Amino acid sequence: MAAKKLSKALISEVQKWGCLKQTGVSLRYMMEFGSTPTQKHLLISAQFLHKELPIRIARRAIELESLPYGLSQKPAVLKVRDWYLDSFRDLRQFTEIKDTNDEQGFTQMIKMIKVRHNNVVPMMALGVQQLKKELNPKILYQIHLDEIHQFLDRFYMSRIGIRMLIGQHVALHDPNPPPDCVGYIHTKMSPMEVARNASEDARGICLREYGSAPEIDIYGDPKFTFPYVPTHLQLMVFELVKNSLRAVQERYMDSDKVAPPVRIIVADGLEDVTIKISDEGGGIARSGLPKIFTYLYSTAKNPLDEFLNSDSTDAMTMAGYGYGLPISRLYARYFGGDLQIISMEGYGTDAYLHLSRLGDSQEPLP
Structure with a gap:
């Protein structure tokens, strides 16, 4: 897979934009701004994105060039x-947004950008796998992969923000938005209902995989x-x-005891909504706990293995490439919440998902 030849002009423009300051937005601001999606509001939103998206995208492109251990040169990372770079170029080639026609053209373009980046997570996972396959396992444990983890945290957090901004802008064009929805934001979301839907989906997958x-x-x-x-x-919650x-x-598969239920508790505090997910699945050894938030660890079989030798870029399931937990924690932190896992080895695990209720926290901008 030959990498594109990059023009000097493009490289210097990316460098220039990558030095500009990013502007974070809060959930509350997105909600108030989008509650009256007039043409004027959509125009202001598009003008903001026209300036903001190239900055965020340039920063990531620059970082992708300088990753440790030769990760930048892996075909999937290239x-x-x-x-x-294509998305940066598209954004920069779009001239000023002066009227509704410009705004509509711009909205179509950023929709395309969002689709182009659909498979970024599995593709980066593939690059990390390509690196791991090459490194001698002895070296793998000696070198500190912290740098790669910190990069991936920044990279995926930034991606959540970019997709939220594009998705929010595009959704504000919906002529018949669902009741109480402002773009992606549901102003009266029931955490119980979302938890129920997510857990039914997860249970469906478990039934398919194990038969019960x-x-x-x-x-x-x-x-x-x-x-x-x-x-x-x-x-x-699904994850x-x-x-x-x-x-x-897996703990009760060959046992004649009935498997104990997974319990989900939704608590509404003044500052936080907390969702606790408790199981009696035997827990995680304390030595394994630091690993569960890394991007290089999964207990499931790896769907990337069959994908490694192919050139296909189909979307893949969330399971198995070990990204579910670290990425879920980034989603929680994106709006000022957090995710904690507390485990009792030999008994089970409790996951605490904290969601900030105030909606005032600014996006964390890596």
Whole structure:
């Protein structure tokens, strides 16, 4: 896979934009701004993105050039870098946004950019795999992969922000938005309902994979709602419940005891909404706990293995390349929350998903 020849002009422009300051937005601001999506508001939003997106994309493109251990030269990483450079070029070639026609053209273009970047996560995972395959296992444990982890945290956090900004702008064009929705944000989201949907999806996957699945019990106030992005919460709860189901299922598979249910508790505090997901799946050894938030560790079989030798870039399942937990934690942190995992080896695991209720925290800008 030959990397593109890059023009000097493009490189210097990327360098220039990568030095400019990013501007973060809060959930509350997105909600208030988008609550009246007039043509004037959409124009202002497009003008903001026209200036903001090239800065964020340039920063990532620059970082992709200078990764440690030769990661930048891996074919999959070069492919991701090319996607970022193409998107940067598209944004810069779009001249000023002066009227509704310009705004509509710009919206179509950023929609395309979002699609172009759909497979960034599996593609980067593939690059890291390509690196791991080459490194001697002895060296792999001696070198500190911290640099790569910190890079991936910044890289994926930035990607969440870019996709949120594009998705939010595009969704504000919906002529018939669902009730109480402002773009991606649901102003009266029921965490109980989202947790129920996400856990049913996770249970479906468990049934398909193992032929049976533990029960899931959900506790909390079904009438309680708060403003949040349901797709983000869905992704996080799905990931955590899927892990719990897998642990319980594998622990009780050959036992004549009934598998204990996975319990989900939704608590609404003044500052935080906390969702606790508890299982009796045997827990994680304390020595293994630091690893669960790294990008180079998964207990599931790896779907990337069959993908490594092919040139295909199909979207892949979240399971198996070990990114579910670290990426879920980034989603939680993106709007000022967090994710903590507490485990009792020999018994089970509790995951605490904290979501900030105030919606005031600025995007964390890597």
